[in-house]
Amino acid sequence: MRTREELRQYQRAAIRFIKEKKRCALFVDPGLGKTSTTLTTLLDLAESMDCGRTLVIAPPQVAKKTWHKEIAAWAHLKNISYVVIKGNPKQRAKLLQRKVTLHIMSMELLPWLLQELGGDVPRYTTVLGGQIVETDGGFSVDGKPLKTGDVVKTPDEELYRFDGLKVHKARKDTAMRYEPGDKIMVQGAGWKSPPSIPYDGIVVDESSKVKDSATNRWHALKQLAFMVEYFVELTGTPAPNSYENLWSQIYLLDGGQRLGGTITAFRDRWFIPNYDGHGYKVKGWAIAVIEKRIADIVFTLREDDYGNLPPRLYNDISVVLDEETMKEYKKFERTYILKLTEDKKLIARDGAAIMQKLMQLANGIVYNTEGNEGAKEKVEYAFHRAKMDALHNLVDEYQGQPLLVSYEFRSDVARIMKEMSFARLFDDKEETEDAWNRGEIPLLLVHRQSAAHGLNLQFGGNNVVWYGPTHSLEGYLQLNKRLHRSGQTKPVMIHHLIAEGTVDEEVMAALKGKNDMQEALLNILKKRVEMYVNQA
Secondary structure, three states, rough: OHHHHHHHHHHHHHHHHHHHOOOOEEEEEEOOHHHHHOOOOOOOOHHHHOOEEEEEEOOOOHHHHHHHHHHEHHHHHOOOOOEEEEHHHHHHHHOOOOOOOOOEEEEHHHHHHHHOOOOOOOOEEEEEEOEEEEOOEEEOOOOOOOOOOOOOEEOOOOOOEEEOOEEOOHHHHHHHOOOOOOOEEEOOOOOOOOOOOOOOEEEEEHHHHHOOOOOHHHHHHHHHHHOOEEEEEOOOOOOOOHHHHHHHHHHHOOOOOOOOOOOOHHHHHHHHEEOOOOOOOOOHHHHHHHHHHHHHHEEEEOOHOHHHHHHHOEEEEEEEOOOHHHHHHHHHHHHHEEEEEOOOEOOOOOOOHHHHHEEEEEOOOOEEOOOOOOOOOEEEOOOOOOHHHHHHHHHOOOOOOEEEEEEEOOHHHHHHHHHHOOEEEOOHHHHHHHHHOOOOOOEEEOOOHHOOOOOOOOOOEEEEEOOOOOOOOOHHHHHOOOOOOOOOOEEEEEEEEEOOOOOHHHHHHHHHHHHHHHHHHHHHHHHHHHHHHHHH
């Protein structure tokens, strides 16, 4: 069991930073101890009675596994009491009453928590059609009594809303926007904060998961964020796709003081629309401005400076498709039509669909789904085995050394497991993680969404194989860090199987572009924390 004296200098600096700032973000590379740092801070604040109970929200697997393991690993954290809020609504409500230091919960439960604490979330009703009839028993439509919140569009094109006592007429222009069967929000049932909450602090682990301000989890968290004194965000990937990802995270800390009160204002001021109409690109001159505005509340740690980790190496393996497959690939890319058999073809309906199917084709198997030329179920069609052969070569080259293989498509999983009986699919069970770390699994298949956060796999191997590239920078970086983290003793080799002349090359280039942008942000921000590290 580790002791407080083993905390590194930069961790003690981060503890001091949180205590001083109270509302701040730790942009800390995975593996540098952000969980133990935060727990030590919360312990100190609880003992000094500056912060009582804290709500910790995290991705499901991190909430389930990481925090309680970290508490058990450090001797000085033994007095932290906690409960993981899980189960059905009734079980969760009961756990919520536990008087402990930490309530640990999946961020997917935020809308439920908001309601459980007395807040409100949007509710919707279906517009009814018909004539409203008033009787001694109340109001009804087509013989069915109206319920509170019901909305009715009558035959004379008027819209009425029933509040439980009376029906209220809407404006004519409002009525024209809706038809019977449409779903609309119940009046007065939008997002609403509870009157009070039983927390003094909130910790958002992997805050990049609330980077989208349009999601329910972000709106629910917004109702709670400014009801506590301490609000701490933790992530190693604050801007996985673009600087645009920063706004929602920083807003929860300062209410819009630094980057603007709305995402629209943020975009209008510092971004321009992409040429294809999808997404936004930060203006060149705005980068330094954004960094300067948030630097005072961001503590940044990079593994290169503080990790003392073995090197991380990259191996791009070019995979050459046979001439006939390449001919079909190029035709599909040009026409959006792929010949599957003599009498069947697949039609990609738009740019997103063609990208997905081209990635599948580059891997070797394309599946047809309902809506494509009459197919009633998912049917897989094999085109080549170039990547499969490349994976076989890696297995032979490493002579039984464990390989962590990342997949994008289930069709690739089935094919690999059919040919390699020793392969095992990650099943989210603790015994699987333990077996891997004991070196008992020679090839473990994982998906970035299920294995990118909360897993410590550094003791079982040092090779990651990307069977196909991914668009997700966050998933890419986080999955690689499952092996390249504290406790790893060997250089970590990250292999990419890249089909020459295919979309694989474009996806890898886009991934590198995103990473360069995030690296620039973090490298600039880290300069501001040197004084804390030197004084710790």
